[in-house]
Amino acid sequence: MKKILFPTDFSEVATNAFVHALEFAKIVQGELILLHSYDLPVFDEQFFHENFKEIYDSLELLQFDLFKDEIPKLRTIADGHHLGKIKMTHRLMGGDLTSNIKKAIQEDEIDFVVMGTSGATDWDAFFVGSKSGSVIMGIDVPMLCIPLGAKHKKIKTIGYRTRFKDEDKIALKKVLNIAKKTNANVKCLYVKTQYSDISKDTIEKWEKEFEQEPIAFFVVTGDEIKDIVLDFVLEKKIDVLTMLTYKRGVFADIFKPRFAVNNTPNFEIPILEIPVD
Known part of the structure; x- marks a missing residue:
């Protein structure tokens, strides 16, 4: 069974991408591993030495509560799309998003990553300015990027x-x-x-x-x-555009200034990135 990593911050962008992740899991007969990654604050131990561990523990507990509250909502979405039988497991990780994705890929032997992007109407922002843009060049498995405006439909x-x-x-x-x-x-x-x-x-x-x-x-x-x-x-x-990722500069250059022109249509379709060694 294929393993699909789905990083989520439970935002509107991520929730929209979740439906795509479910449908993709159905296509490849896979399971979803939901990853919630949260930033860890940087403190000067000289001033926070005594409370250092308590601060991190409280932050982790806060994120766990969020995670615990949001997971049932995602399961409701899955049931609503008749995809409740898709196997889902969960990971909560503190630290840098890209580093956590790489770690999860290695530890869970991930085959695909599906991730939402906030660059909904501008492909330059899609690949350069969004969180998913910073991840694309850092992983070695195919990644399906979903802009907010990309509503799921049958892939023809x-x-x-x-x-x-x-x-x-x-x-x-x-x-x-x-x-x-x-x-x-x-x-x-x-x-x-x-x-x-x-x-x-x-x-x-x-x-x-x-x-x-x-x-x-x-x-x-x-x-x-x-x-x-x-x-x-x-x-x-x-319906889905597939491209190979050679190096960031070459890829990002494909999607530049045209979108500042008036009456330019939106290109809100999923992009499947396949890395090249």
């Missing part, structure tokens, strides 16, 4: 940005496994810029290899990668 089309590299093929097969479980189609986009080094022969070999799969390949020529990707999402009615 999964978008996948490829560079026709070996690592892309490995990730694409993972995406195919998910697509088959939800009867979705996969639409792959290759942006051919002036610096592209992929031959027509390579593309044809990929098409031949995957011709029996529910995949369609699209090659678009241009140097405005971010605009091409976003137009692709709109035109092909993508």
